Amino acid sequence: MAKKWFESTVIKIKNESPTTKRFWLQVGGDEIVDFKAGQFVTLDLPISDKRTKRWRSYSIANAPDQSNILEFCIVLLEGGSGTTYLFEEVKIGTSIKFKKPAGGFYLPENIETDLVFICTGTGLAPFRSMLWDIYNNKIPHKNIHLIFGTRTEDGILYEKEIEDLLEKMPELKYSVALSRTKNLPEKKYELATGYVHPIYQKHFSEVRNDVNFWICGWSHMIDEAVAKLLKEMGYDKRQIHYELYG
Ligand SMILES: Cc1cc2nc3c(=O)[nH]c(=O)nc-3n(C[C@H](O)[C@H](O)[C@H](O)COP(=O)(O)OP(=O)(O)OC[C@H]3O[C@@H](n4cnc5c(N)ncnc54)[C@H](O)[C@@H]3O)c2cc1C
Numbered sequence: 001m002a003k004k005w006f007e008s009t010v011i012k013i014k015n016e017s018p019t020t021k022r023f024w025l026q027v028g029g030d031e032i033v034d035f036k037a038g039q040f041v042t043l044d045l046p047i048s049d050k051r052t053k054r055w056r057s058y059s060i061a062n063a064p065d066q067s068n069i070l071e072f073c074i075v076l077l078e079g080g081s082g083t084t085y086l087f088e089e090v091k092i093g094t095s096i097k098f099k100k101p102a103g104g105f106y107l108p109e110n111i112e113t114d115l116v117f118i119c120t121g122t123g124l125a126p127f128r129s130m131l132w133d134i135y136n137n138k139i140p141h142k143n144i145h146l147i148f149g150t151r152t153e154d155g156i157l158y159e160k161e162i163e164d165l166l167e168k169m170p171e172l173k174y175s176v177a178l179s180r181t182k183n184l185p186e187k188k189y190e191l192a193t194g195y196v197h198p199i200y201q202k203h204f205s206e207v208r209n210d211v212n213f214w215i216c217g218w219s220h221m222i223d224e225a226v227a228k229l230l231k232e233m234g235y236d237k238r239q240i241h242y243e244l245y246g
Contacts, residue, residue, distance in 0.1 A: 003031055003100065005044070010094045011069070017155045020075045020122060021087060022061070025096060027068040035064055035101035037133035038126040038243075042099040047081045056082035059125035059216070059243070060101065063132035070098075073125045073157060105216070105243040106130075111141040114211040116204065118196055118225055120149040123217030124157050126243060130214075131165055131172070142210075145173040145203060149196035149221070151180040163188055175199045196221070197229055207234040215242040 008025040016022050027033050035041075040059045048054045062071035076083045090096070105126055107115070111134075117127040127146060134141055150156060156176055166172055166189065175190040177199055184191045192199060204211060213235065215225050226240050 006031075006033055006098055006100065008070070008096050008098060010090055010092055010096060013090070013092065016073060016157055017150075020073060020155075020157060023072045023074060023086065023090070025070045025072070025098070027070065032066055032068055033070065033101065035060055036106035037063055037129040038106035039101040039103045040105075040126075040243075041070065041101050043082075044097040044099070045082050045085050047085050055099075059105075059122075059129070061125035061128050063129050063136055065136070073122045073128070075122045103243070105214075105241065107134075107214075111139065112210075114143040114145070114208075115141065116200060116211060116213045117144065117146045118200060118213060118215045118217075119147070120196065120217040120221050121155070122157070123215075123221075123243075123245060124148055126216055127214070128158055128161075131162075131169075135165065135169060141171070143171050143173070144169070145175070145200075147175045147177070147196050147199050149177040149179065152178060153181060153185060175203075197225060200225075201229065201233065204235075205233065209239075211239065213240045215240065216245070218245050 007028045009028065010023060011026045012024040014022045040057045042055045042057045045054050045056055058072045058074060060070050061073045074083060074086055076087045107130055119127055133139065162174055166174055175192065177192050177194055177196045179195055181193060184193060213230055215222055222242050222244055226242055230240055231237065
């Protein structure tokens with residue numbers, strides 16, 4: 001991929017939760033935007049005169065499929081200039097320039113261990129891309145446990161789709177932690193009150209070498225999960241991979 005910047009047009013926008021929207025960008029021109037599941041792009045948004053102050057990074061939420069359509073799952077941050085622009089100004093037909101896919105948050109070519117994906121909120125985006133990539137391309141893998149945290153039931157992102165993947169991928173396990181919900185509804189997957197931490201602490205209390213943890217989200221969650229708890233549990237830092245959002 002020779003080009004550094006690409007032009008795109010917003011072709012679809014959908015509410016995914018009360019504070020989260022999915023955006024689909026169709027890339028212009030003939031060149032295919034190649035990326036690895038888990039990578040992100042940097043959007044150049046017209047929110048400042050200074051170039052670097054206009055840049056906001058977002059994980060690509062769909063799997064690579066050569067369609068030149070990129071999907072993003074973005075949460076509105078109160079007072080955030082990029083997300084306020086995306087939520088209030090961007091419409092179907094809006095042009096958005098973005099820098100070519102980047103980042104090292106992608107799975108190894110040979111998946112030789114069980115995988116645990118831990119995320120909160122829109123931190124699900126790179127894992128959605130990885131799961132569909134594994135499924136669509138029949139990439140050999142072992143067990144996968146997706147652990148997702150949000151506050152309330154209406155914040156569970158891509159729920160129907162992940163339920164569908166659970167049927168397609170018997171080796172996939174899905175757990176959701178709701179931090180601000182006491183009465184849990186009946187679900188097809190494991191649902192708990194509280195944060196994500198007790199879930200992986202319960203399922204992976206016995207330290208194993210054949211598991212890798214992939215973590216994505218906002219810094220507090222990452223710090224708590226990676227630096228403290230997983231290492232305290234006895235896991236080696238080489239078994240822990242993460243993408244930091246802010
Ligand atoms: C590799 C990577 C991938 C990412 N992927 C995603 C993704 O897939 N989905 C996603 O939703 N996010 C993602 N992010 C986060 C994203 O890049 C932005 O940081 C996020 O959307 C916030 O941008 P913003 O411009 O709205 O907030 P900013 O304007 O940058 O503000 C950041 C914070 O400061 C606060 N703030 C801003 N102005 C004020 C003010 N005047 N007073 C008080 N507080 C203020 C905001 O509330 C916000 O919490 C990713 C980040 C990285 C680094």
